[in-house]
Amino acid sequence: MPKSDAPKPPKSRLDIIADAAEIYGARSFDNYAQIRSVAETIRDEFCAWLDPESQCVFLVPAEGAFAAQNYRSAAFSVTGTGYLPLKPISFGLAVKISREKDYMRLKITCRKEGGNMFISIEHGRDIALPLPIQKGELPPLFESIYSHILDFFTDSVDEYDNGDYGSSDIGFDILRMAE
Structure with a gap:
């Protein structure tokens, strides 16, 4: 009987775990x-969507100090x-918000389910995009990010103007970058 036809010994429990881990x-x-x-x-196309003439969006850590x-x-x-854990992954999107060097960081969380990527902006609603992402599919996401940022400023000003600005905090990090 050739060796290739010989019965294989049963896998050990450790081998089964190792196979699953692989x-x-x-x-x-x-x-x-x-x-x-x-x-x-998102970084590249959102920046071009906002202002094709400047570098205005960066991928940064979702928490902690950033530049x-x-x-x-x-x-x-x-x-x-x-x-490397198999779970949703977050990243920070630093978006330029002034003509100076002021940036706002948004926490973006992505999770893949089947053939779709679900993208959540700052614990907001999920936006589903089919994978792979095709050119022209991202403007609805960009509108959501843009509205999220703009609403922070306009809602804060409205609350200030109407005397109720002490209780709203969306949790953005806004920083001015040093020269």
Whole structure:
């Protein structure tokens, strides 16, 4: 009997766990790669949608200190976690909000379900986009981000003008970047 026809010994429980962990690792990397691609597309196309003449949007960490620069992999909530987790991933979108160097950071969370990417802006409603994202599919998302930012300022001014500005906090980080 040739060796290839010999019965294989049963897998150990450790081998079964290792097989499952390898599948998990492949899926978690796929999840990260797809979300990172979507984030970079949002950054580039949203900036061009706002003002094609300037660099006005950066990928930054969703929390903590940030500067107006692209943080590459450090912009994503799974950075530095060791084993890459298979879960929704957040990143910060730093958007220029003045003619100076003022930036507002929005926390964006993405999760992939089947063939769709669900994008949530600051714990807002989810916007579903089919994968892969095609050119021209993002303007509804851009309108939501734009409205979210604009509403923060117009609602705050309205509440101030009408005497009720002490209780509204959307939780934005607004920073002026040093020269």
